[in-house]
Amino acid sequence: MCVVGTRPEAIKMAPVILACRRQPWAKVRVLATAQHREMLDQVFGLFDIAPDIDLNIMQENQTLPELTARLMTTLDQAFASEEPDAVLAQGDTSTVLVAALASFYRRIPFGHVEAGLRTGDLAYPFPEEMNRVVTGRLARWHFAPTESARTNLLAEGIGDEHIFVTGNTVIDALLDVAKRCDEYAPKVSPGKRLVLVTAHRRENFGDPFAAVCRAIRYLADARSDVEFLYPVHPNPNVREVAMKMLGQHPRIRLCDPLDYLPFVAAMKTAYFILSDSGGVQEEAPALGKPVLVLRRETERPEAVKEGVVKLVGPDFDAIVKESLQLLDDDRAYSAMARGISPYGDGRASSRIVESLSRELSCTAA
Numbered sequence: 420m421c422v423v424g425t426r427p428e429a430i431k432m433a434p435v436i437l438a439c440r441r442q443p444w445a446k447v448r449v450l451a452t453a454q455h456r457e458m459l460d461q462v463f464g465l466f467d468i469a470p471d472i473d474l475n476i477m478q479e480n481q482t483l484p485e486l487t488a489r490l491m492t493t494l495d496q497a498f499a500s501e502e503p504d505a506v507l508a509q510g511d512t513s514t515v516l517v518a519a520l521a522s523f524y525r526r527i528p529f530g531h532v533e534a535g536l537r538t539g540d541l542a543y544p545f546p547e548e549m550n551r552v553v554t555g556r557l558a559r560w561h562f563a564p565t566e567s568a569r570t571n572l573l574a575e576g577i578g579d580e581h582i583f584v585t586g587n588t589v590i591d592a593l594l595d596v597a598k599r600c601d602e603y604a605p606k607v608s609p610g611k612r613l614v615l616v617t618a619h620r621r622e623n624f625g626d627p628f629a630a631v632c633r634a635i636r637y638l639a640d641a642r643s644d645v646e647f648l649y650p651v652h653p654n655p656n657v658r659e660v661a662m663k664m665l666g667q668h669p670r671i672r673l674c675d676p677l678d679y680l681p682f683v684a685a686m687k688t689a690y691f692i693l694s695d696s697g698g699v700q701e702e703a704p705a706l707g708k709p710v711l712v713l714r715r716e717t718e719r720p721e722a723v724k725e726g727v728v729k730l731v732g733p734d735f736d737a738i739v740k741e742s743l744q745l746l747d748d749d750r751a752y753s754a755m756a757r758g759i760s761p762y763g764d765g766r767a768s769s770r771i772v773e774s775l776s777r778e779l780s781c782t783a784a
Contacts, residue, residue, distance in 0.1 A: 424453065435540070435768045445775075498522065513546070530561075534582070555572065597683055603681035608646060613645075614692070615688075616695070691756075700722055
């Protein structure tokens, strides 16, 4: 059983689901918690995946305790009914944490896709870092995207025999979608360069997010040669502030969240990207696009070490300084726009399936 709750999970699990479905030994069931509703459905449609079970647990303005409680009861009921031989989930959301815990309670082996990412600070990102750490204690199989993720797991006492370095499945999905997205590219005015923005992290709500918006507004006022495209997350802590601070500016386009095809097209079109998204830190380097990360820490240090991603935090001065450098310094831009991806070669899902085949055969034996 593959459990999926949010759009990023769907993007990264889709290649795994499709690869499993091609195996004669695997009967695959897809369970959607729909922690994010519309954005999840968009990705399923793109990859021609229909969930076999849809819990539809999303509620407006849901709190983390409410969400976690609903997930716990509904996932446990689904596992009791379906009796899966194994459960897979990806990432660091509440859906993943509870899927791992519900599997543990039912003594079902759990496989964690994208295992081993750590910042070392349980409060940042919140609650994702805690979700990762707890999931790591409950999982039987850890599908680590990189060697550094494997090192993190080993340091926590996870046996090496339970860790499989596969690459990140997001590169599998990205390479597929990048071939068929160009017709969705956003229009950019002649002589202008596009900066793509994604900003929605819970830990940046309030003053940090306001500082991000002030920096974007300053850059838009200061640079007539730049246009901004910002697909705004529906959370009112994001949307209301963004609309108030950035709305009505002639060179800032605010829009609803983009489907994955047009979002990849927007990344390909952008000159550089301002983002607090984990997925964008993985995807954009593979497309040769510099990323200024609106966070103080990252659980994805590989791209920072390669120099294709830079941490600026939700800091007005740092955002403005580094953005202007990318716009004005060709050498600095070229150093970040090298098209280097430390996150995989597009074969992560096949490696996961190969590992599962061996592991489940051993379990059956």
